[in-house]
Amino acid sequence: MTSNATLSFRGYALLACSMLLVGAYVAFSKALLPYFPPFALAWLRFIMAAVTMAPWLLEWRGQWRGLTTTNKWVLFSMSFFGNFLFTICMLFGVANTSVSAAGIIMSLLPATIALFSVWFLKERLSGAVLLAIVLAVAGVASLSLNKADAHQTFLGNALMVGALGCEAMYVVGAKYLTGSFSAKQIAVSMNSTGLLLSMPLGVWQTSQMDLAAVPLHAWLLLAVYAIAASQVAPWLWFRGLKHIPANRAGVMTVALPIASAAIGVLWFKESLTTAHVFAFICALIGVALVTRVKSKV
Template structure:
């Protein structure tokens, strides 16, 4: 039996769990700050925190043209475009349809890793991906009838599909970057690109924004959100991705809705039997995709 890369699994699970846990926090911040201004402040705070990570380690080669291009694409697709497609897609879609579409992220990662990275997809990996996608899709359909209805426009559905593609590109490009760059430096560089991309829109919204309106608590939440979303989770993800195939890493995306559900339980929400079974199915998918098979 191959040794189990427990460290990589733990890093990926921690990263996606943190992402899911601050989903509710981001909703509070959107109520206090305009969307693009919030993104600009987030990247700006994170850039200050990650200044020491920008220095090139002695063992790393200088950035070549390919690495620079991949860093730009990683930030443009995974940070900038993903956020825009997700935000405006959710505004024009019901939660049920959005959940089903976003459940396809592990499958999209596997398909792209096969096409771009030439990763071999074994039977257990494919079965795990199917369980993960099926479990999260079942969670979404299980919400029907509990106040989650809404109209889904064709544009909204297309934007969410685009968000899924962006996230798949983020994983696959990140896997390529970890071959030559440290996780900390990748995190710092793609955050700088994110700051450069969103700054014009942030300045446009900031010119008409009353910076005295947010409370001290809002600024504190913004600082925590910046450190978590742009620094800690990205670093954990890149460090875990370094030791795993991209297709297997993509399965860990199921921890995002699971952690969101746990936060909801802590806040007094009720988890239905169907949702509990669906999350269990998603976790079985993680086990199938990651537990090593016996080899001769």
């Protein structure tokens, strides 16, 4: 029989791996944008993931008919915010800002999740969490006012803040969905919704492209991105939530900006400015505050 300690360790490991993948594909999506416009990239991603997830859809096809109206709306809302809208905001955001700035903005996830939990789950907002939120705002402001990073714009940072909010909705929604659905079911639902929502503009942008001119390495990176973003990362996240109390899961999202910032520096040769360091320190202090509060739950 597996001990609770082993299950907890496994759960935290799954959550961390999921967020590391998210951070990686947020960063590497910048390498895909020169070849694929944002809506085309999103649509092609959902198509590729749908092919690999087809066995999952067939496995659970008989269970979709008995869904309540509430569950249908929760699934749709989570898919809309956590998959479709997150993808669009993220792709347009990284097209207009640096990978490092995008990663640091996403490092505000734990504090944002705490705030959303107050709004949607009626959790009490403590002084420590409130301070973490103030630090989060200060960190984002330092990036927006930073003139040393020529690779970022106010629009790009604003879009990444939108992606941040969508990802927080995704995490908060998971607190409800994991009680009724499997990790595979949620992943399939999210990808299918994203595919349908992105289809009109995705078809239009794809029709304007010369697909034959896209190099092989870009297609291979797109395939890895699609599977990681739509299939592997959600499955890891929801599997991890099976073993971890939901109110602690948000803390593990700190792995996302770590991966994104590391790839920005090591792969894209970006440099960390004083504003980046200040924002990251604000985020780390916020994470420490939220972690301390969550540990008491």
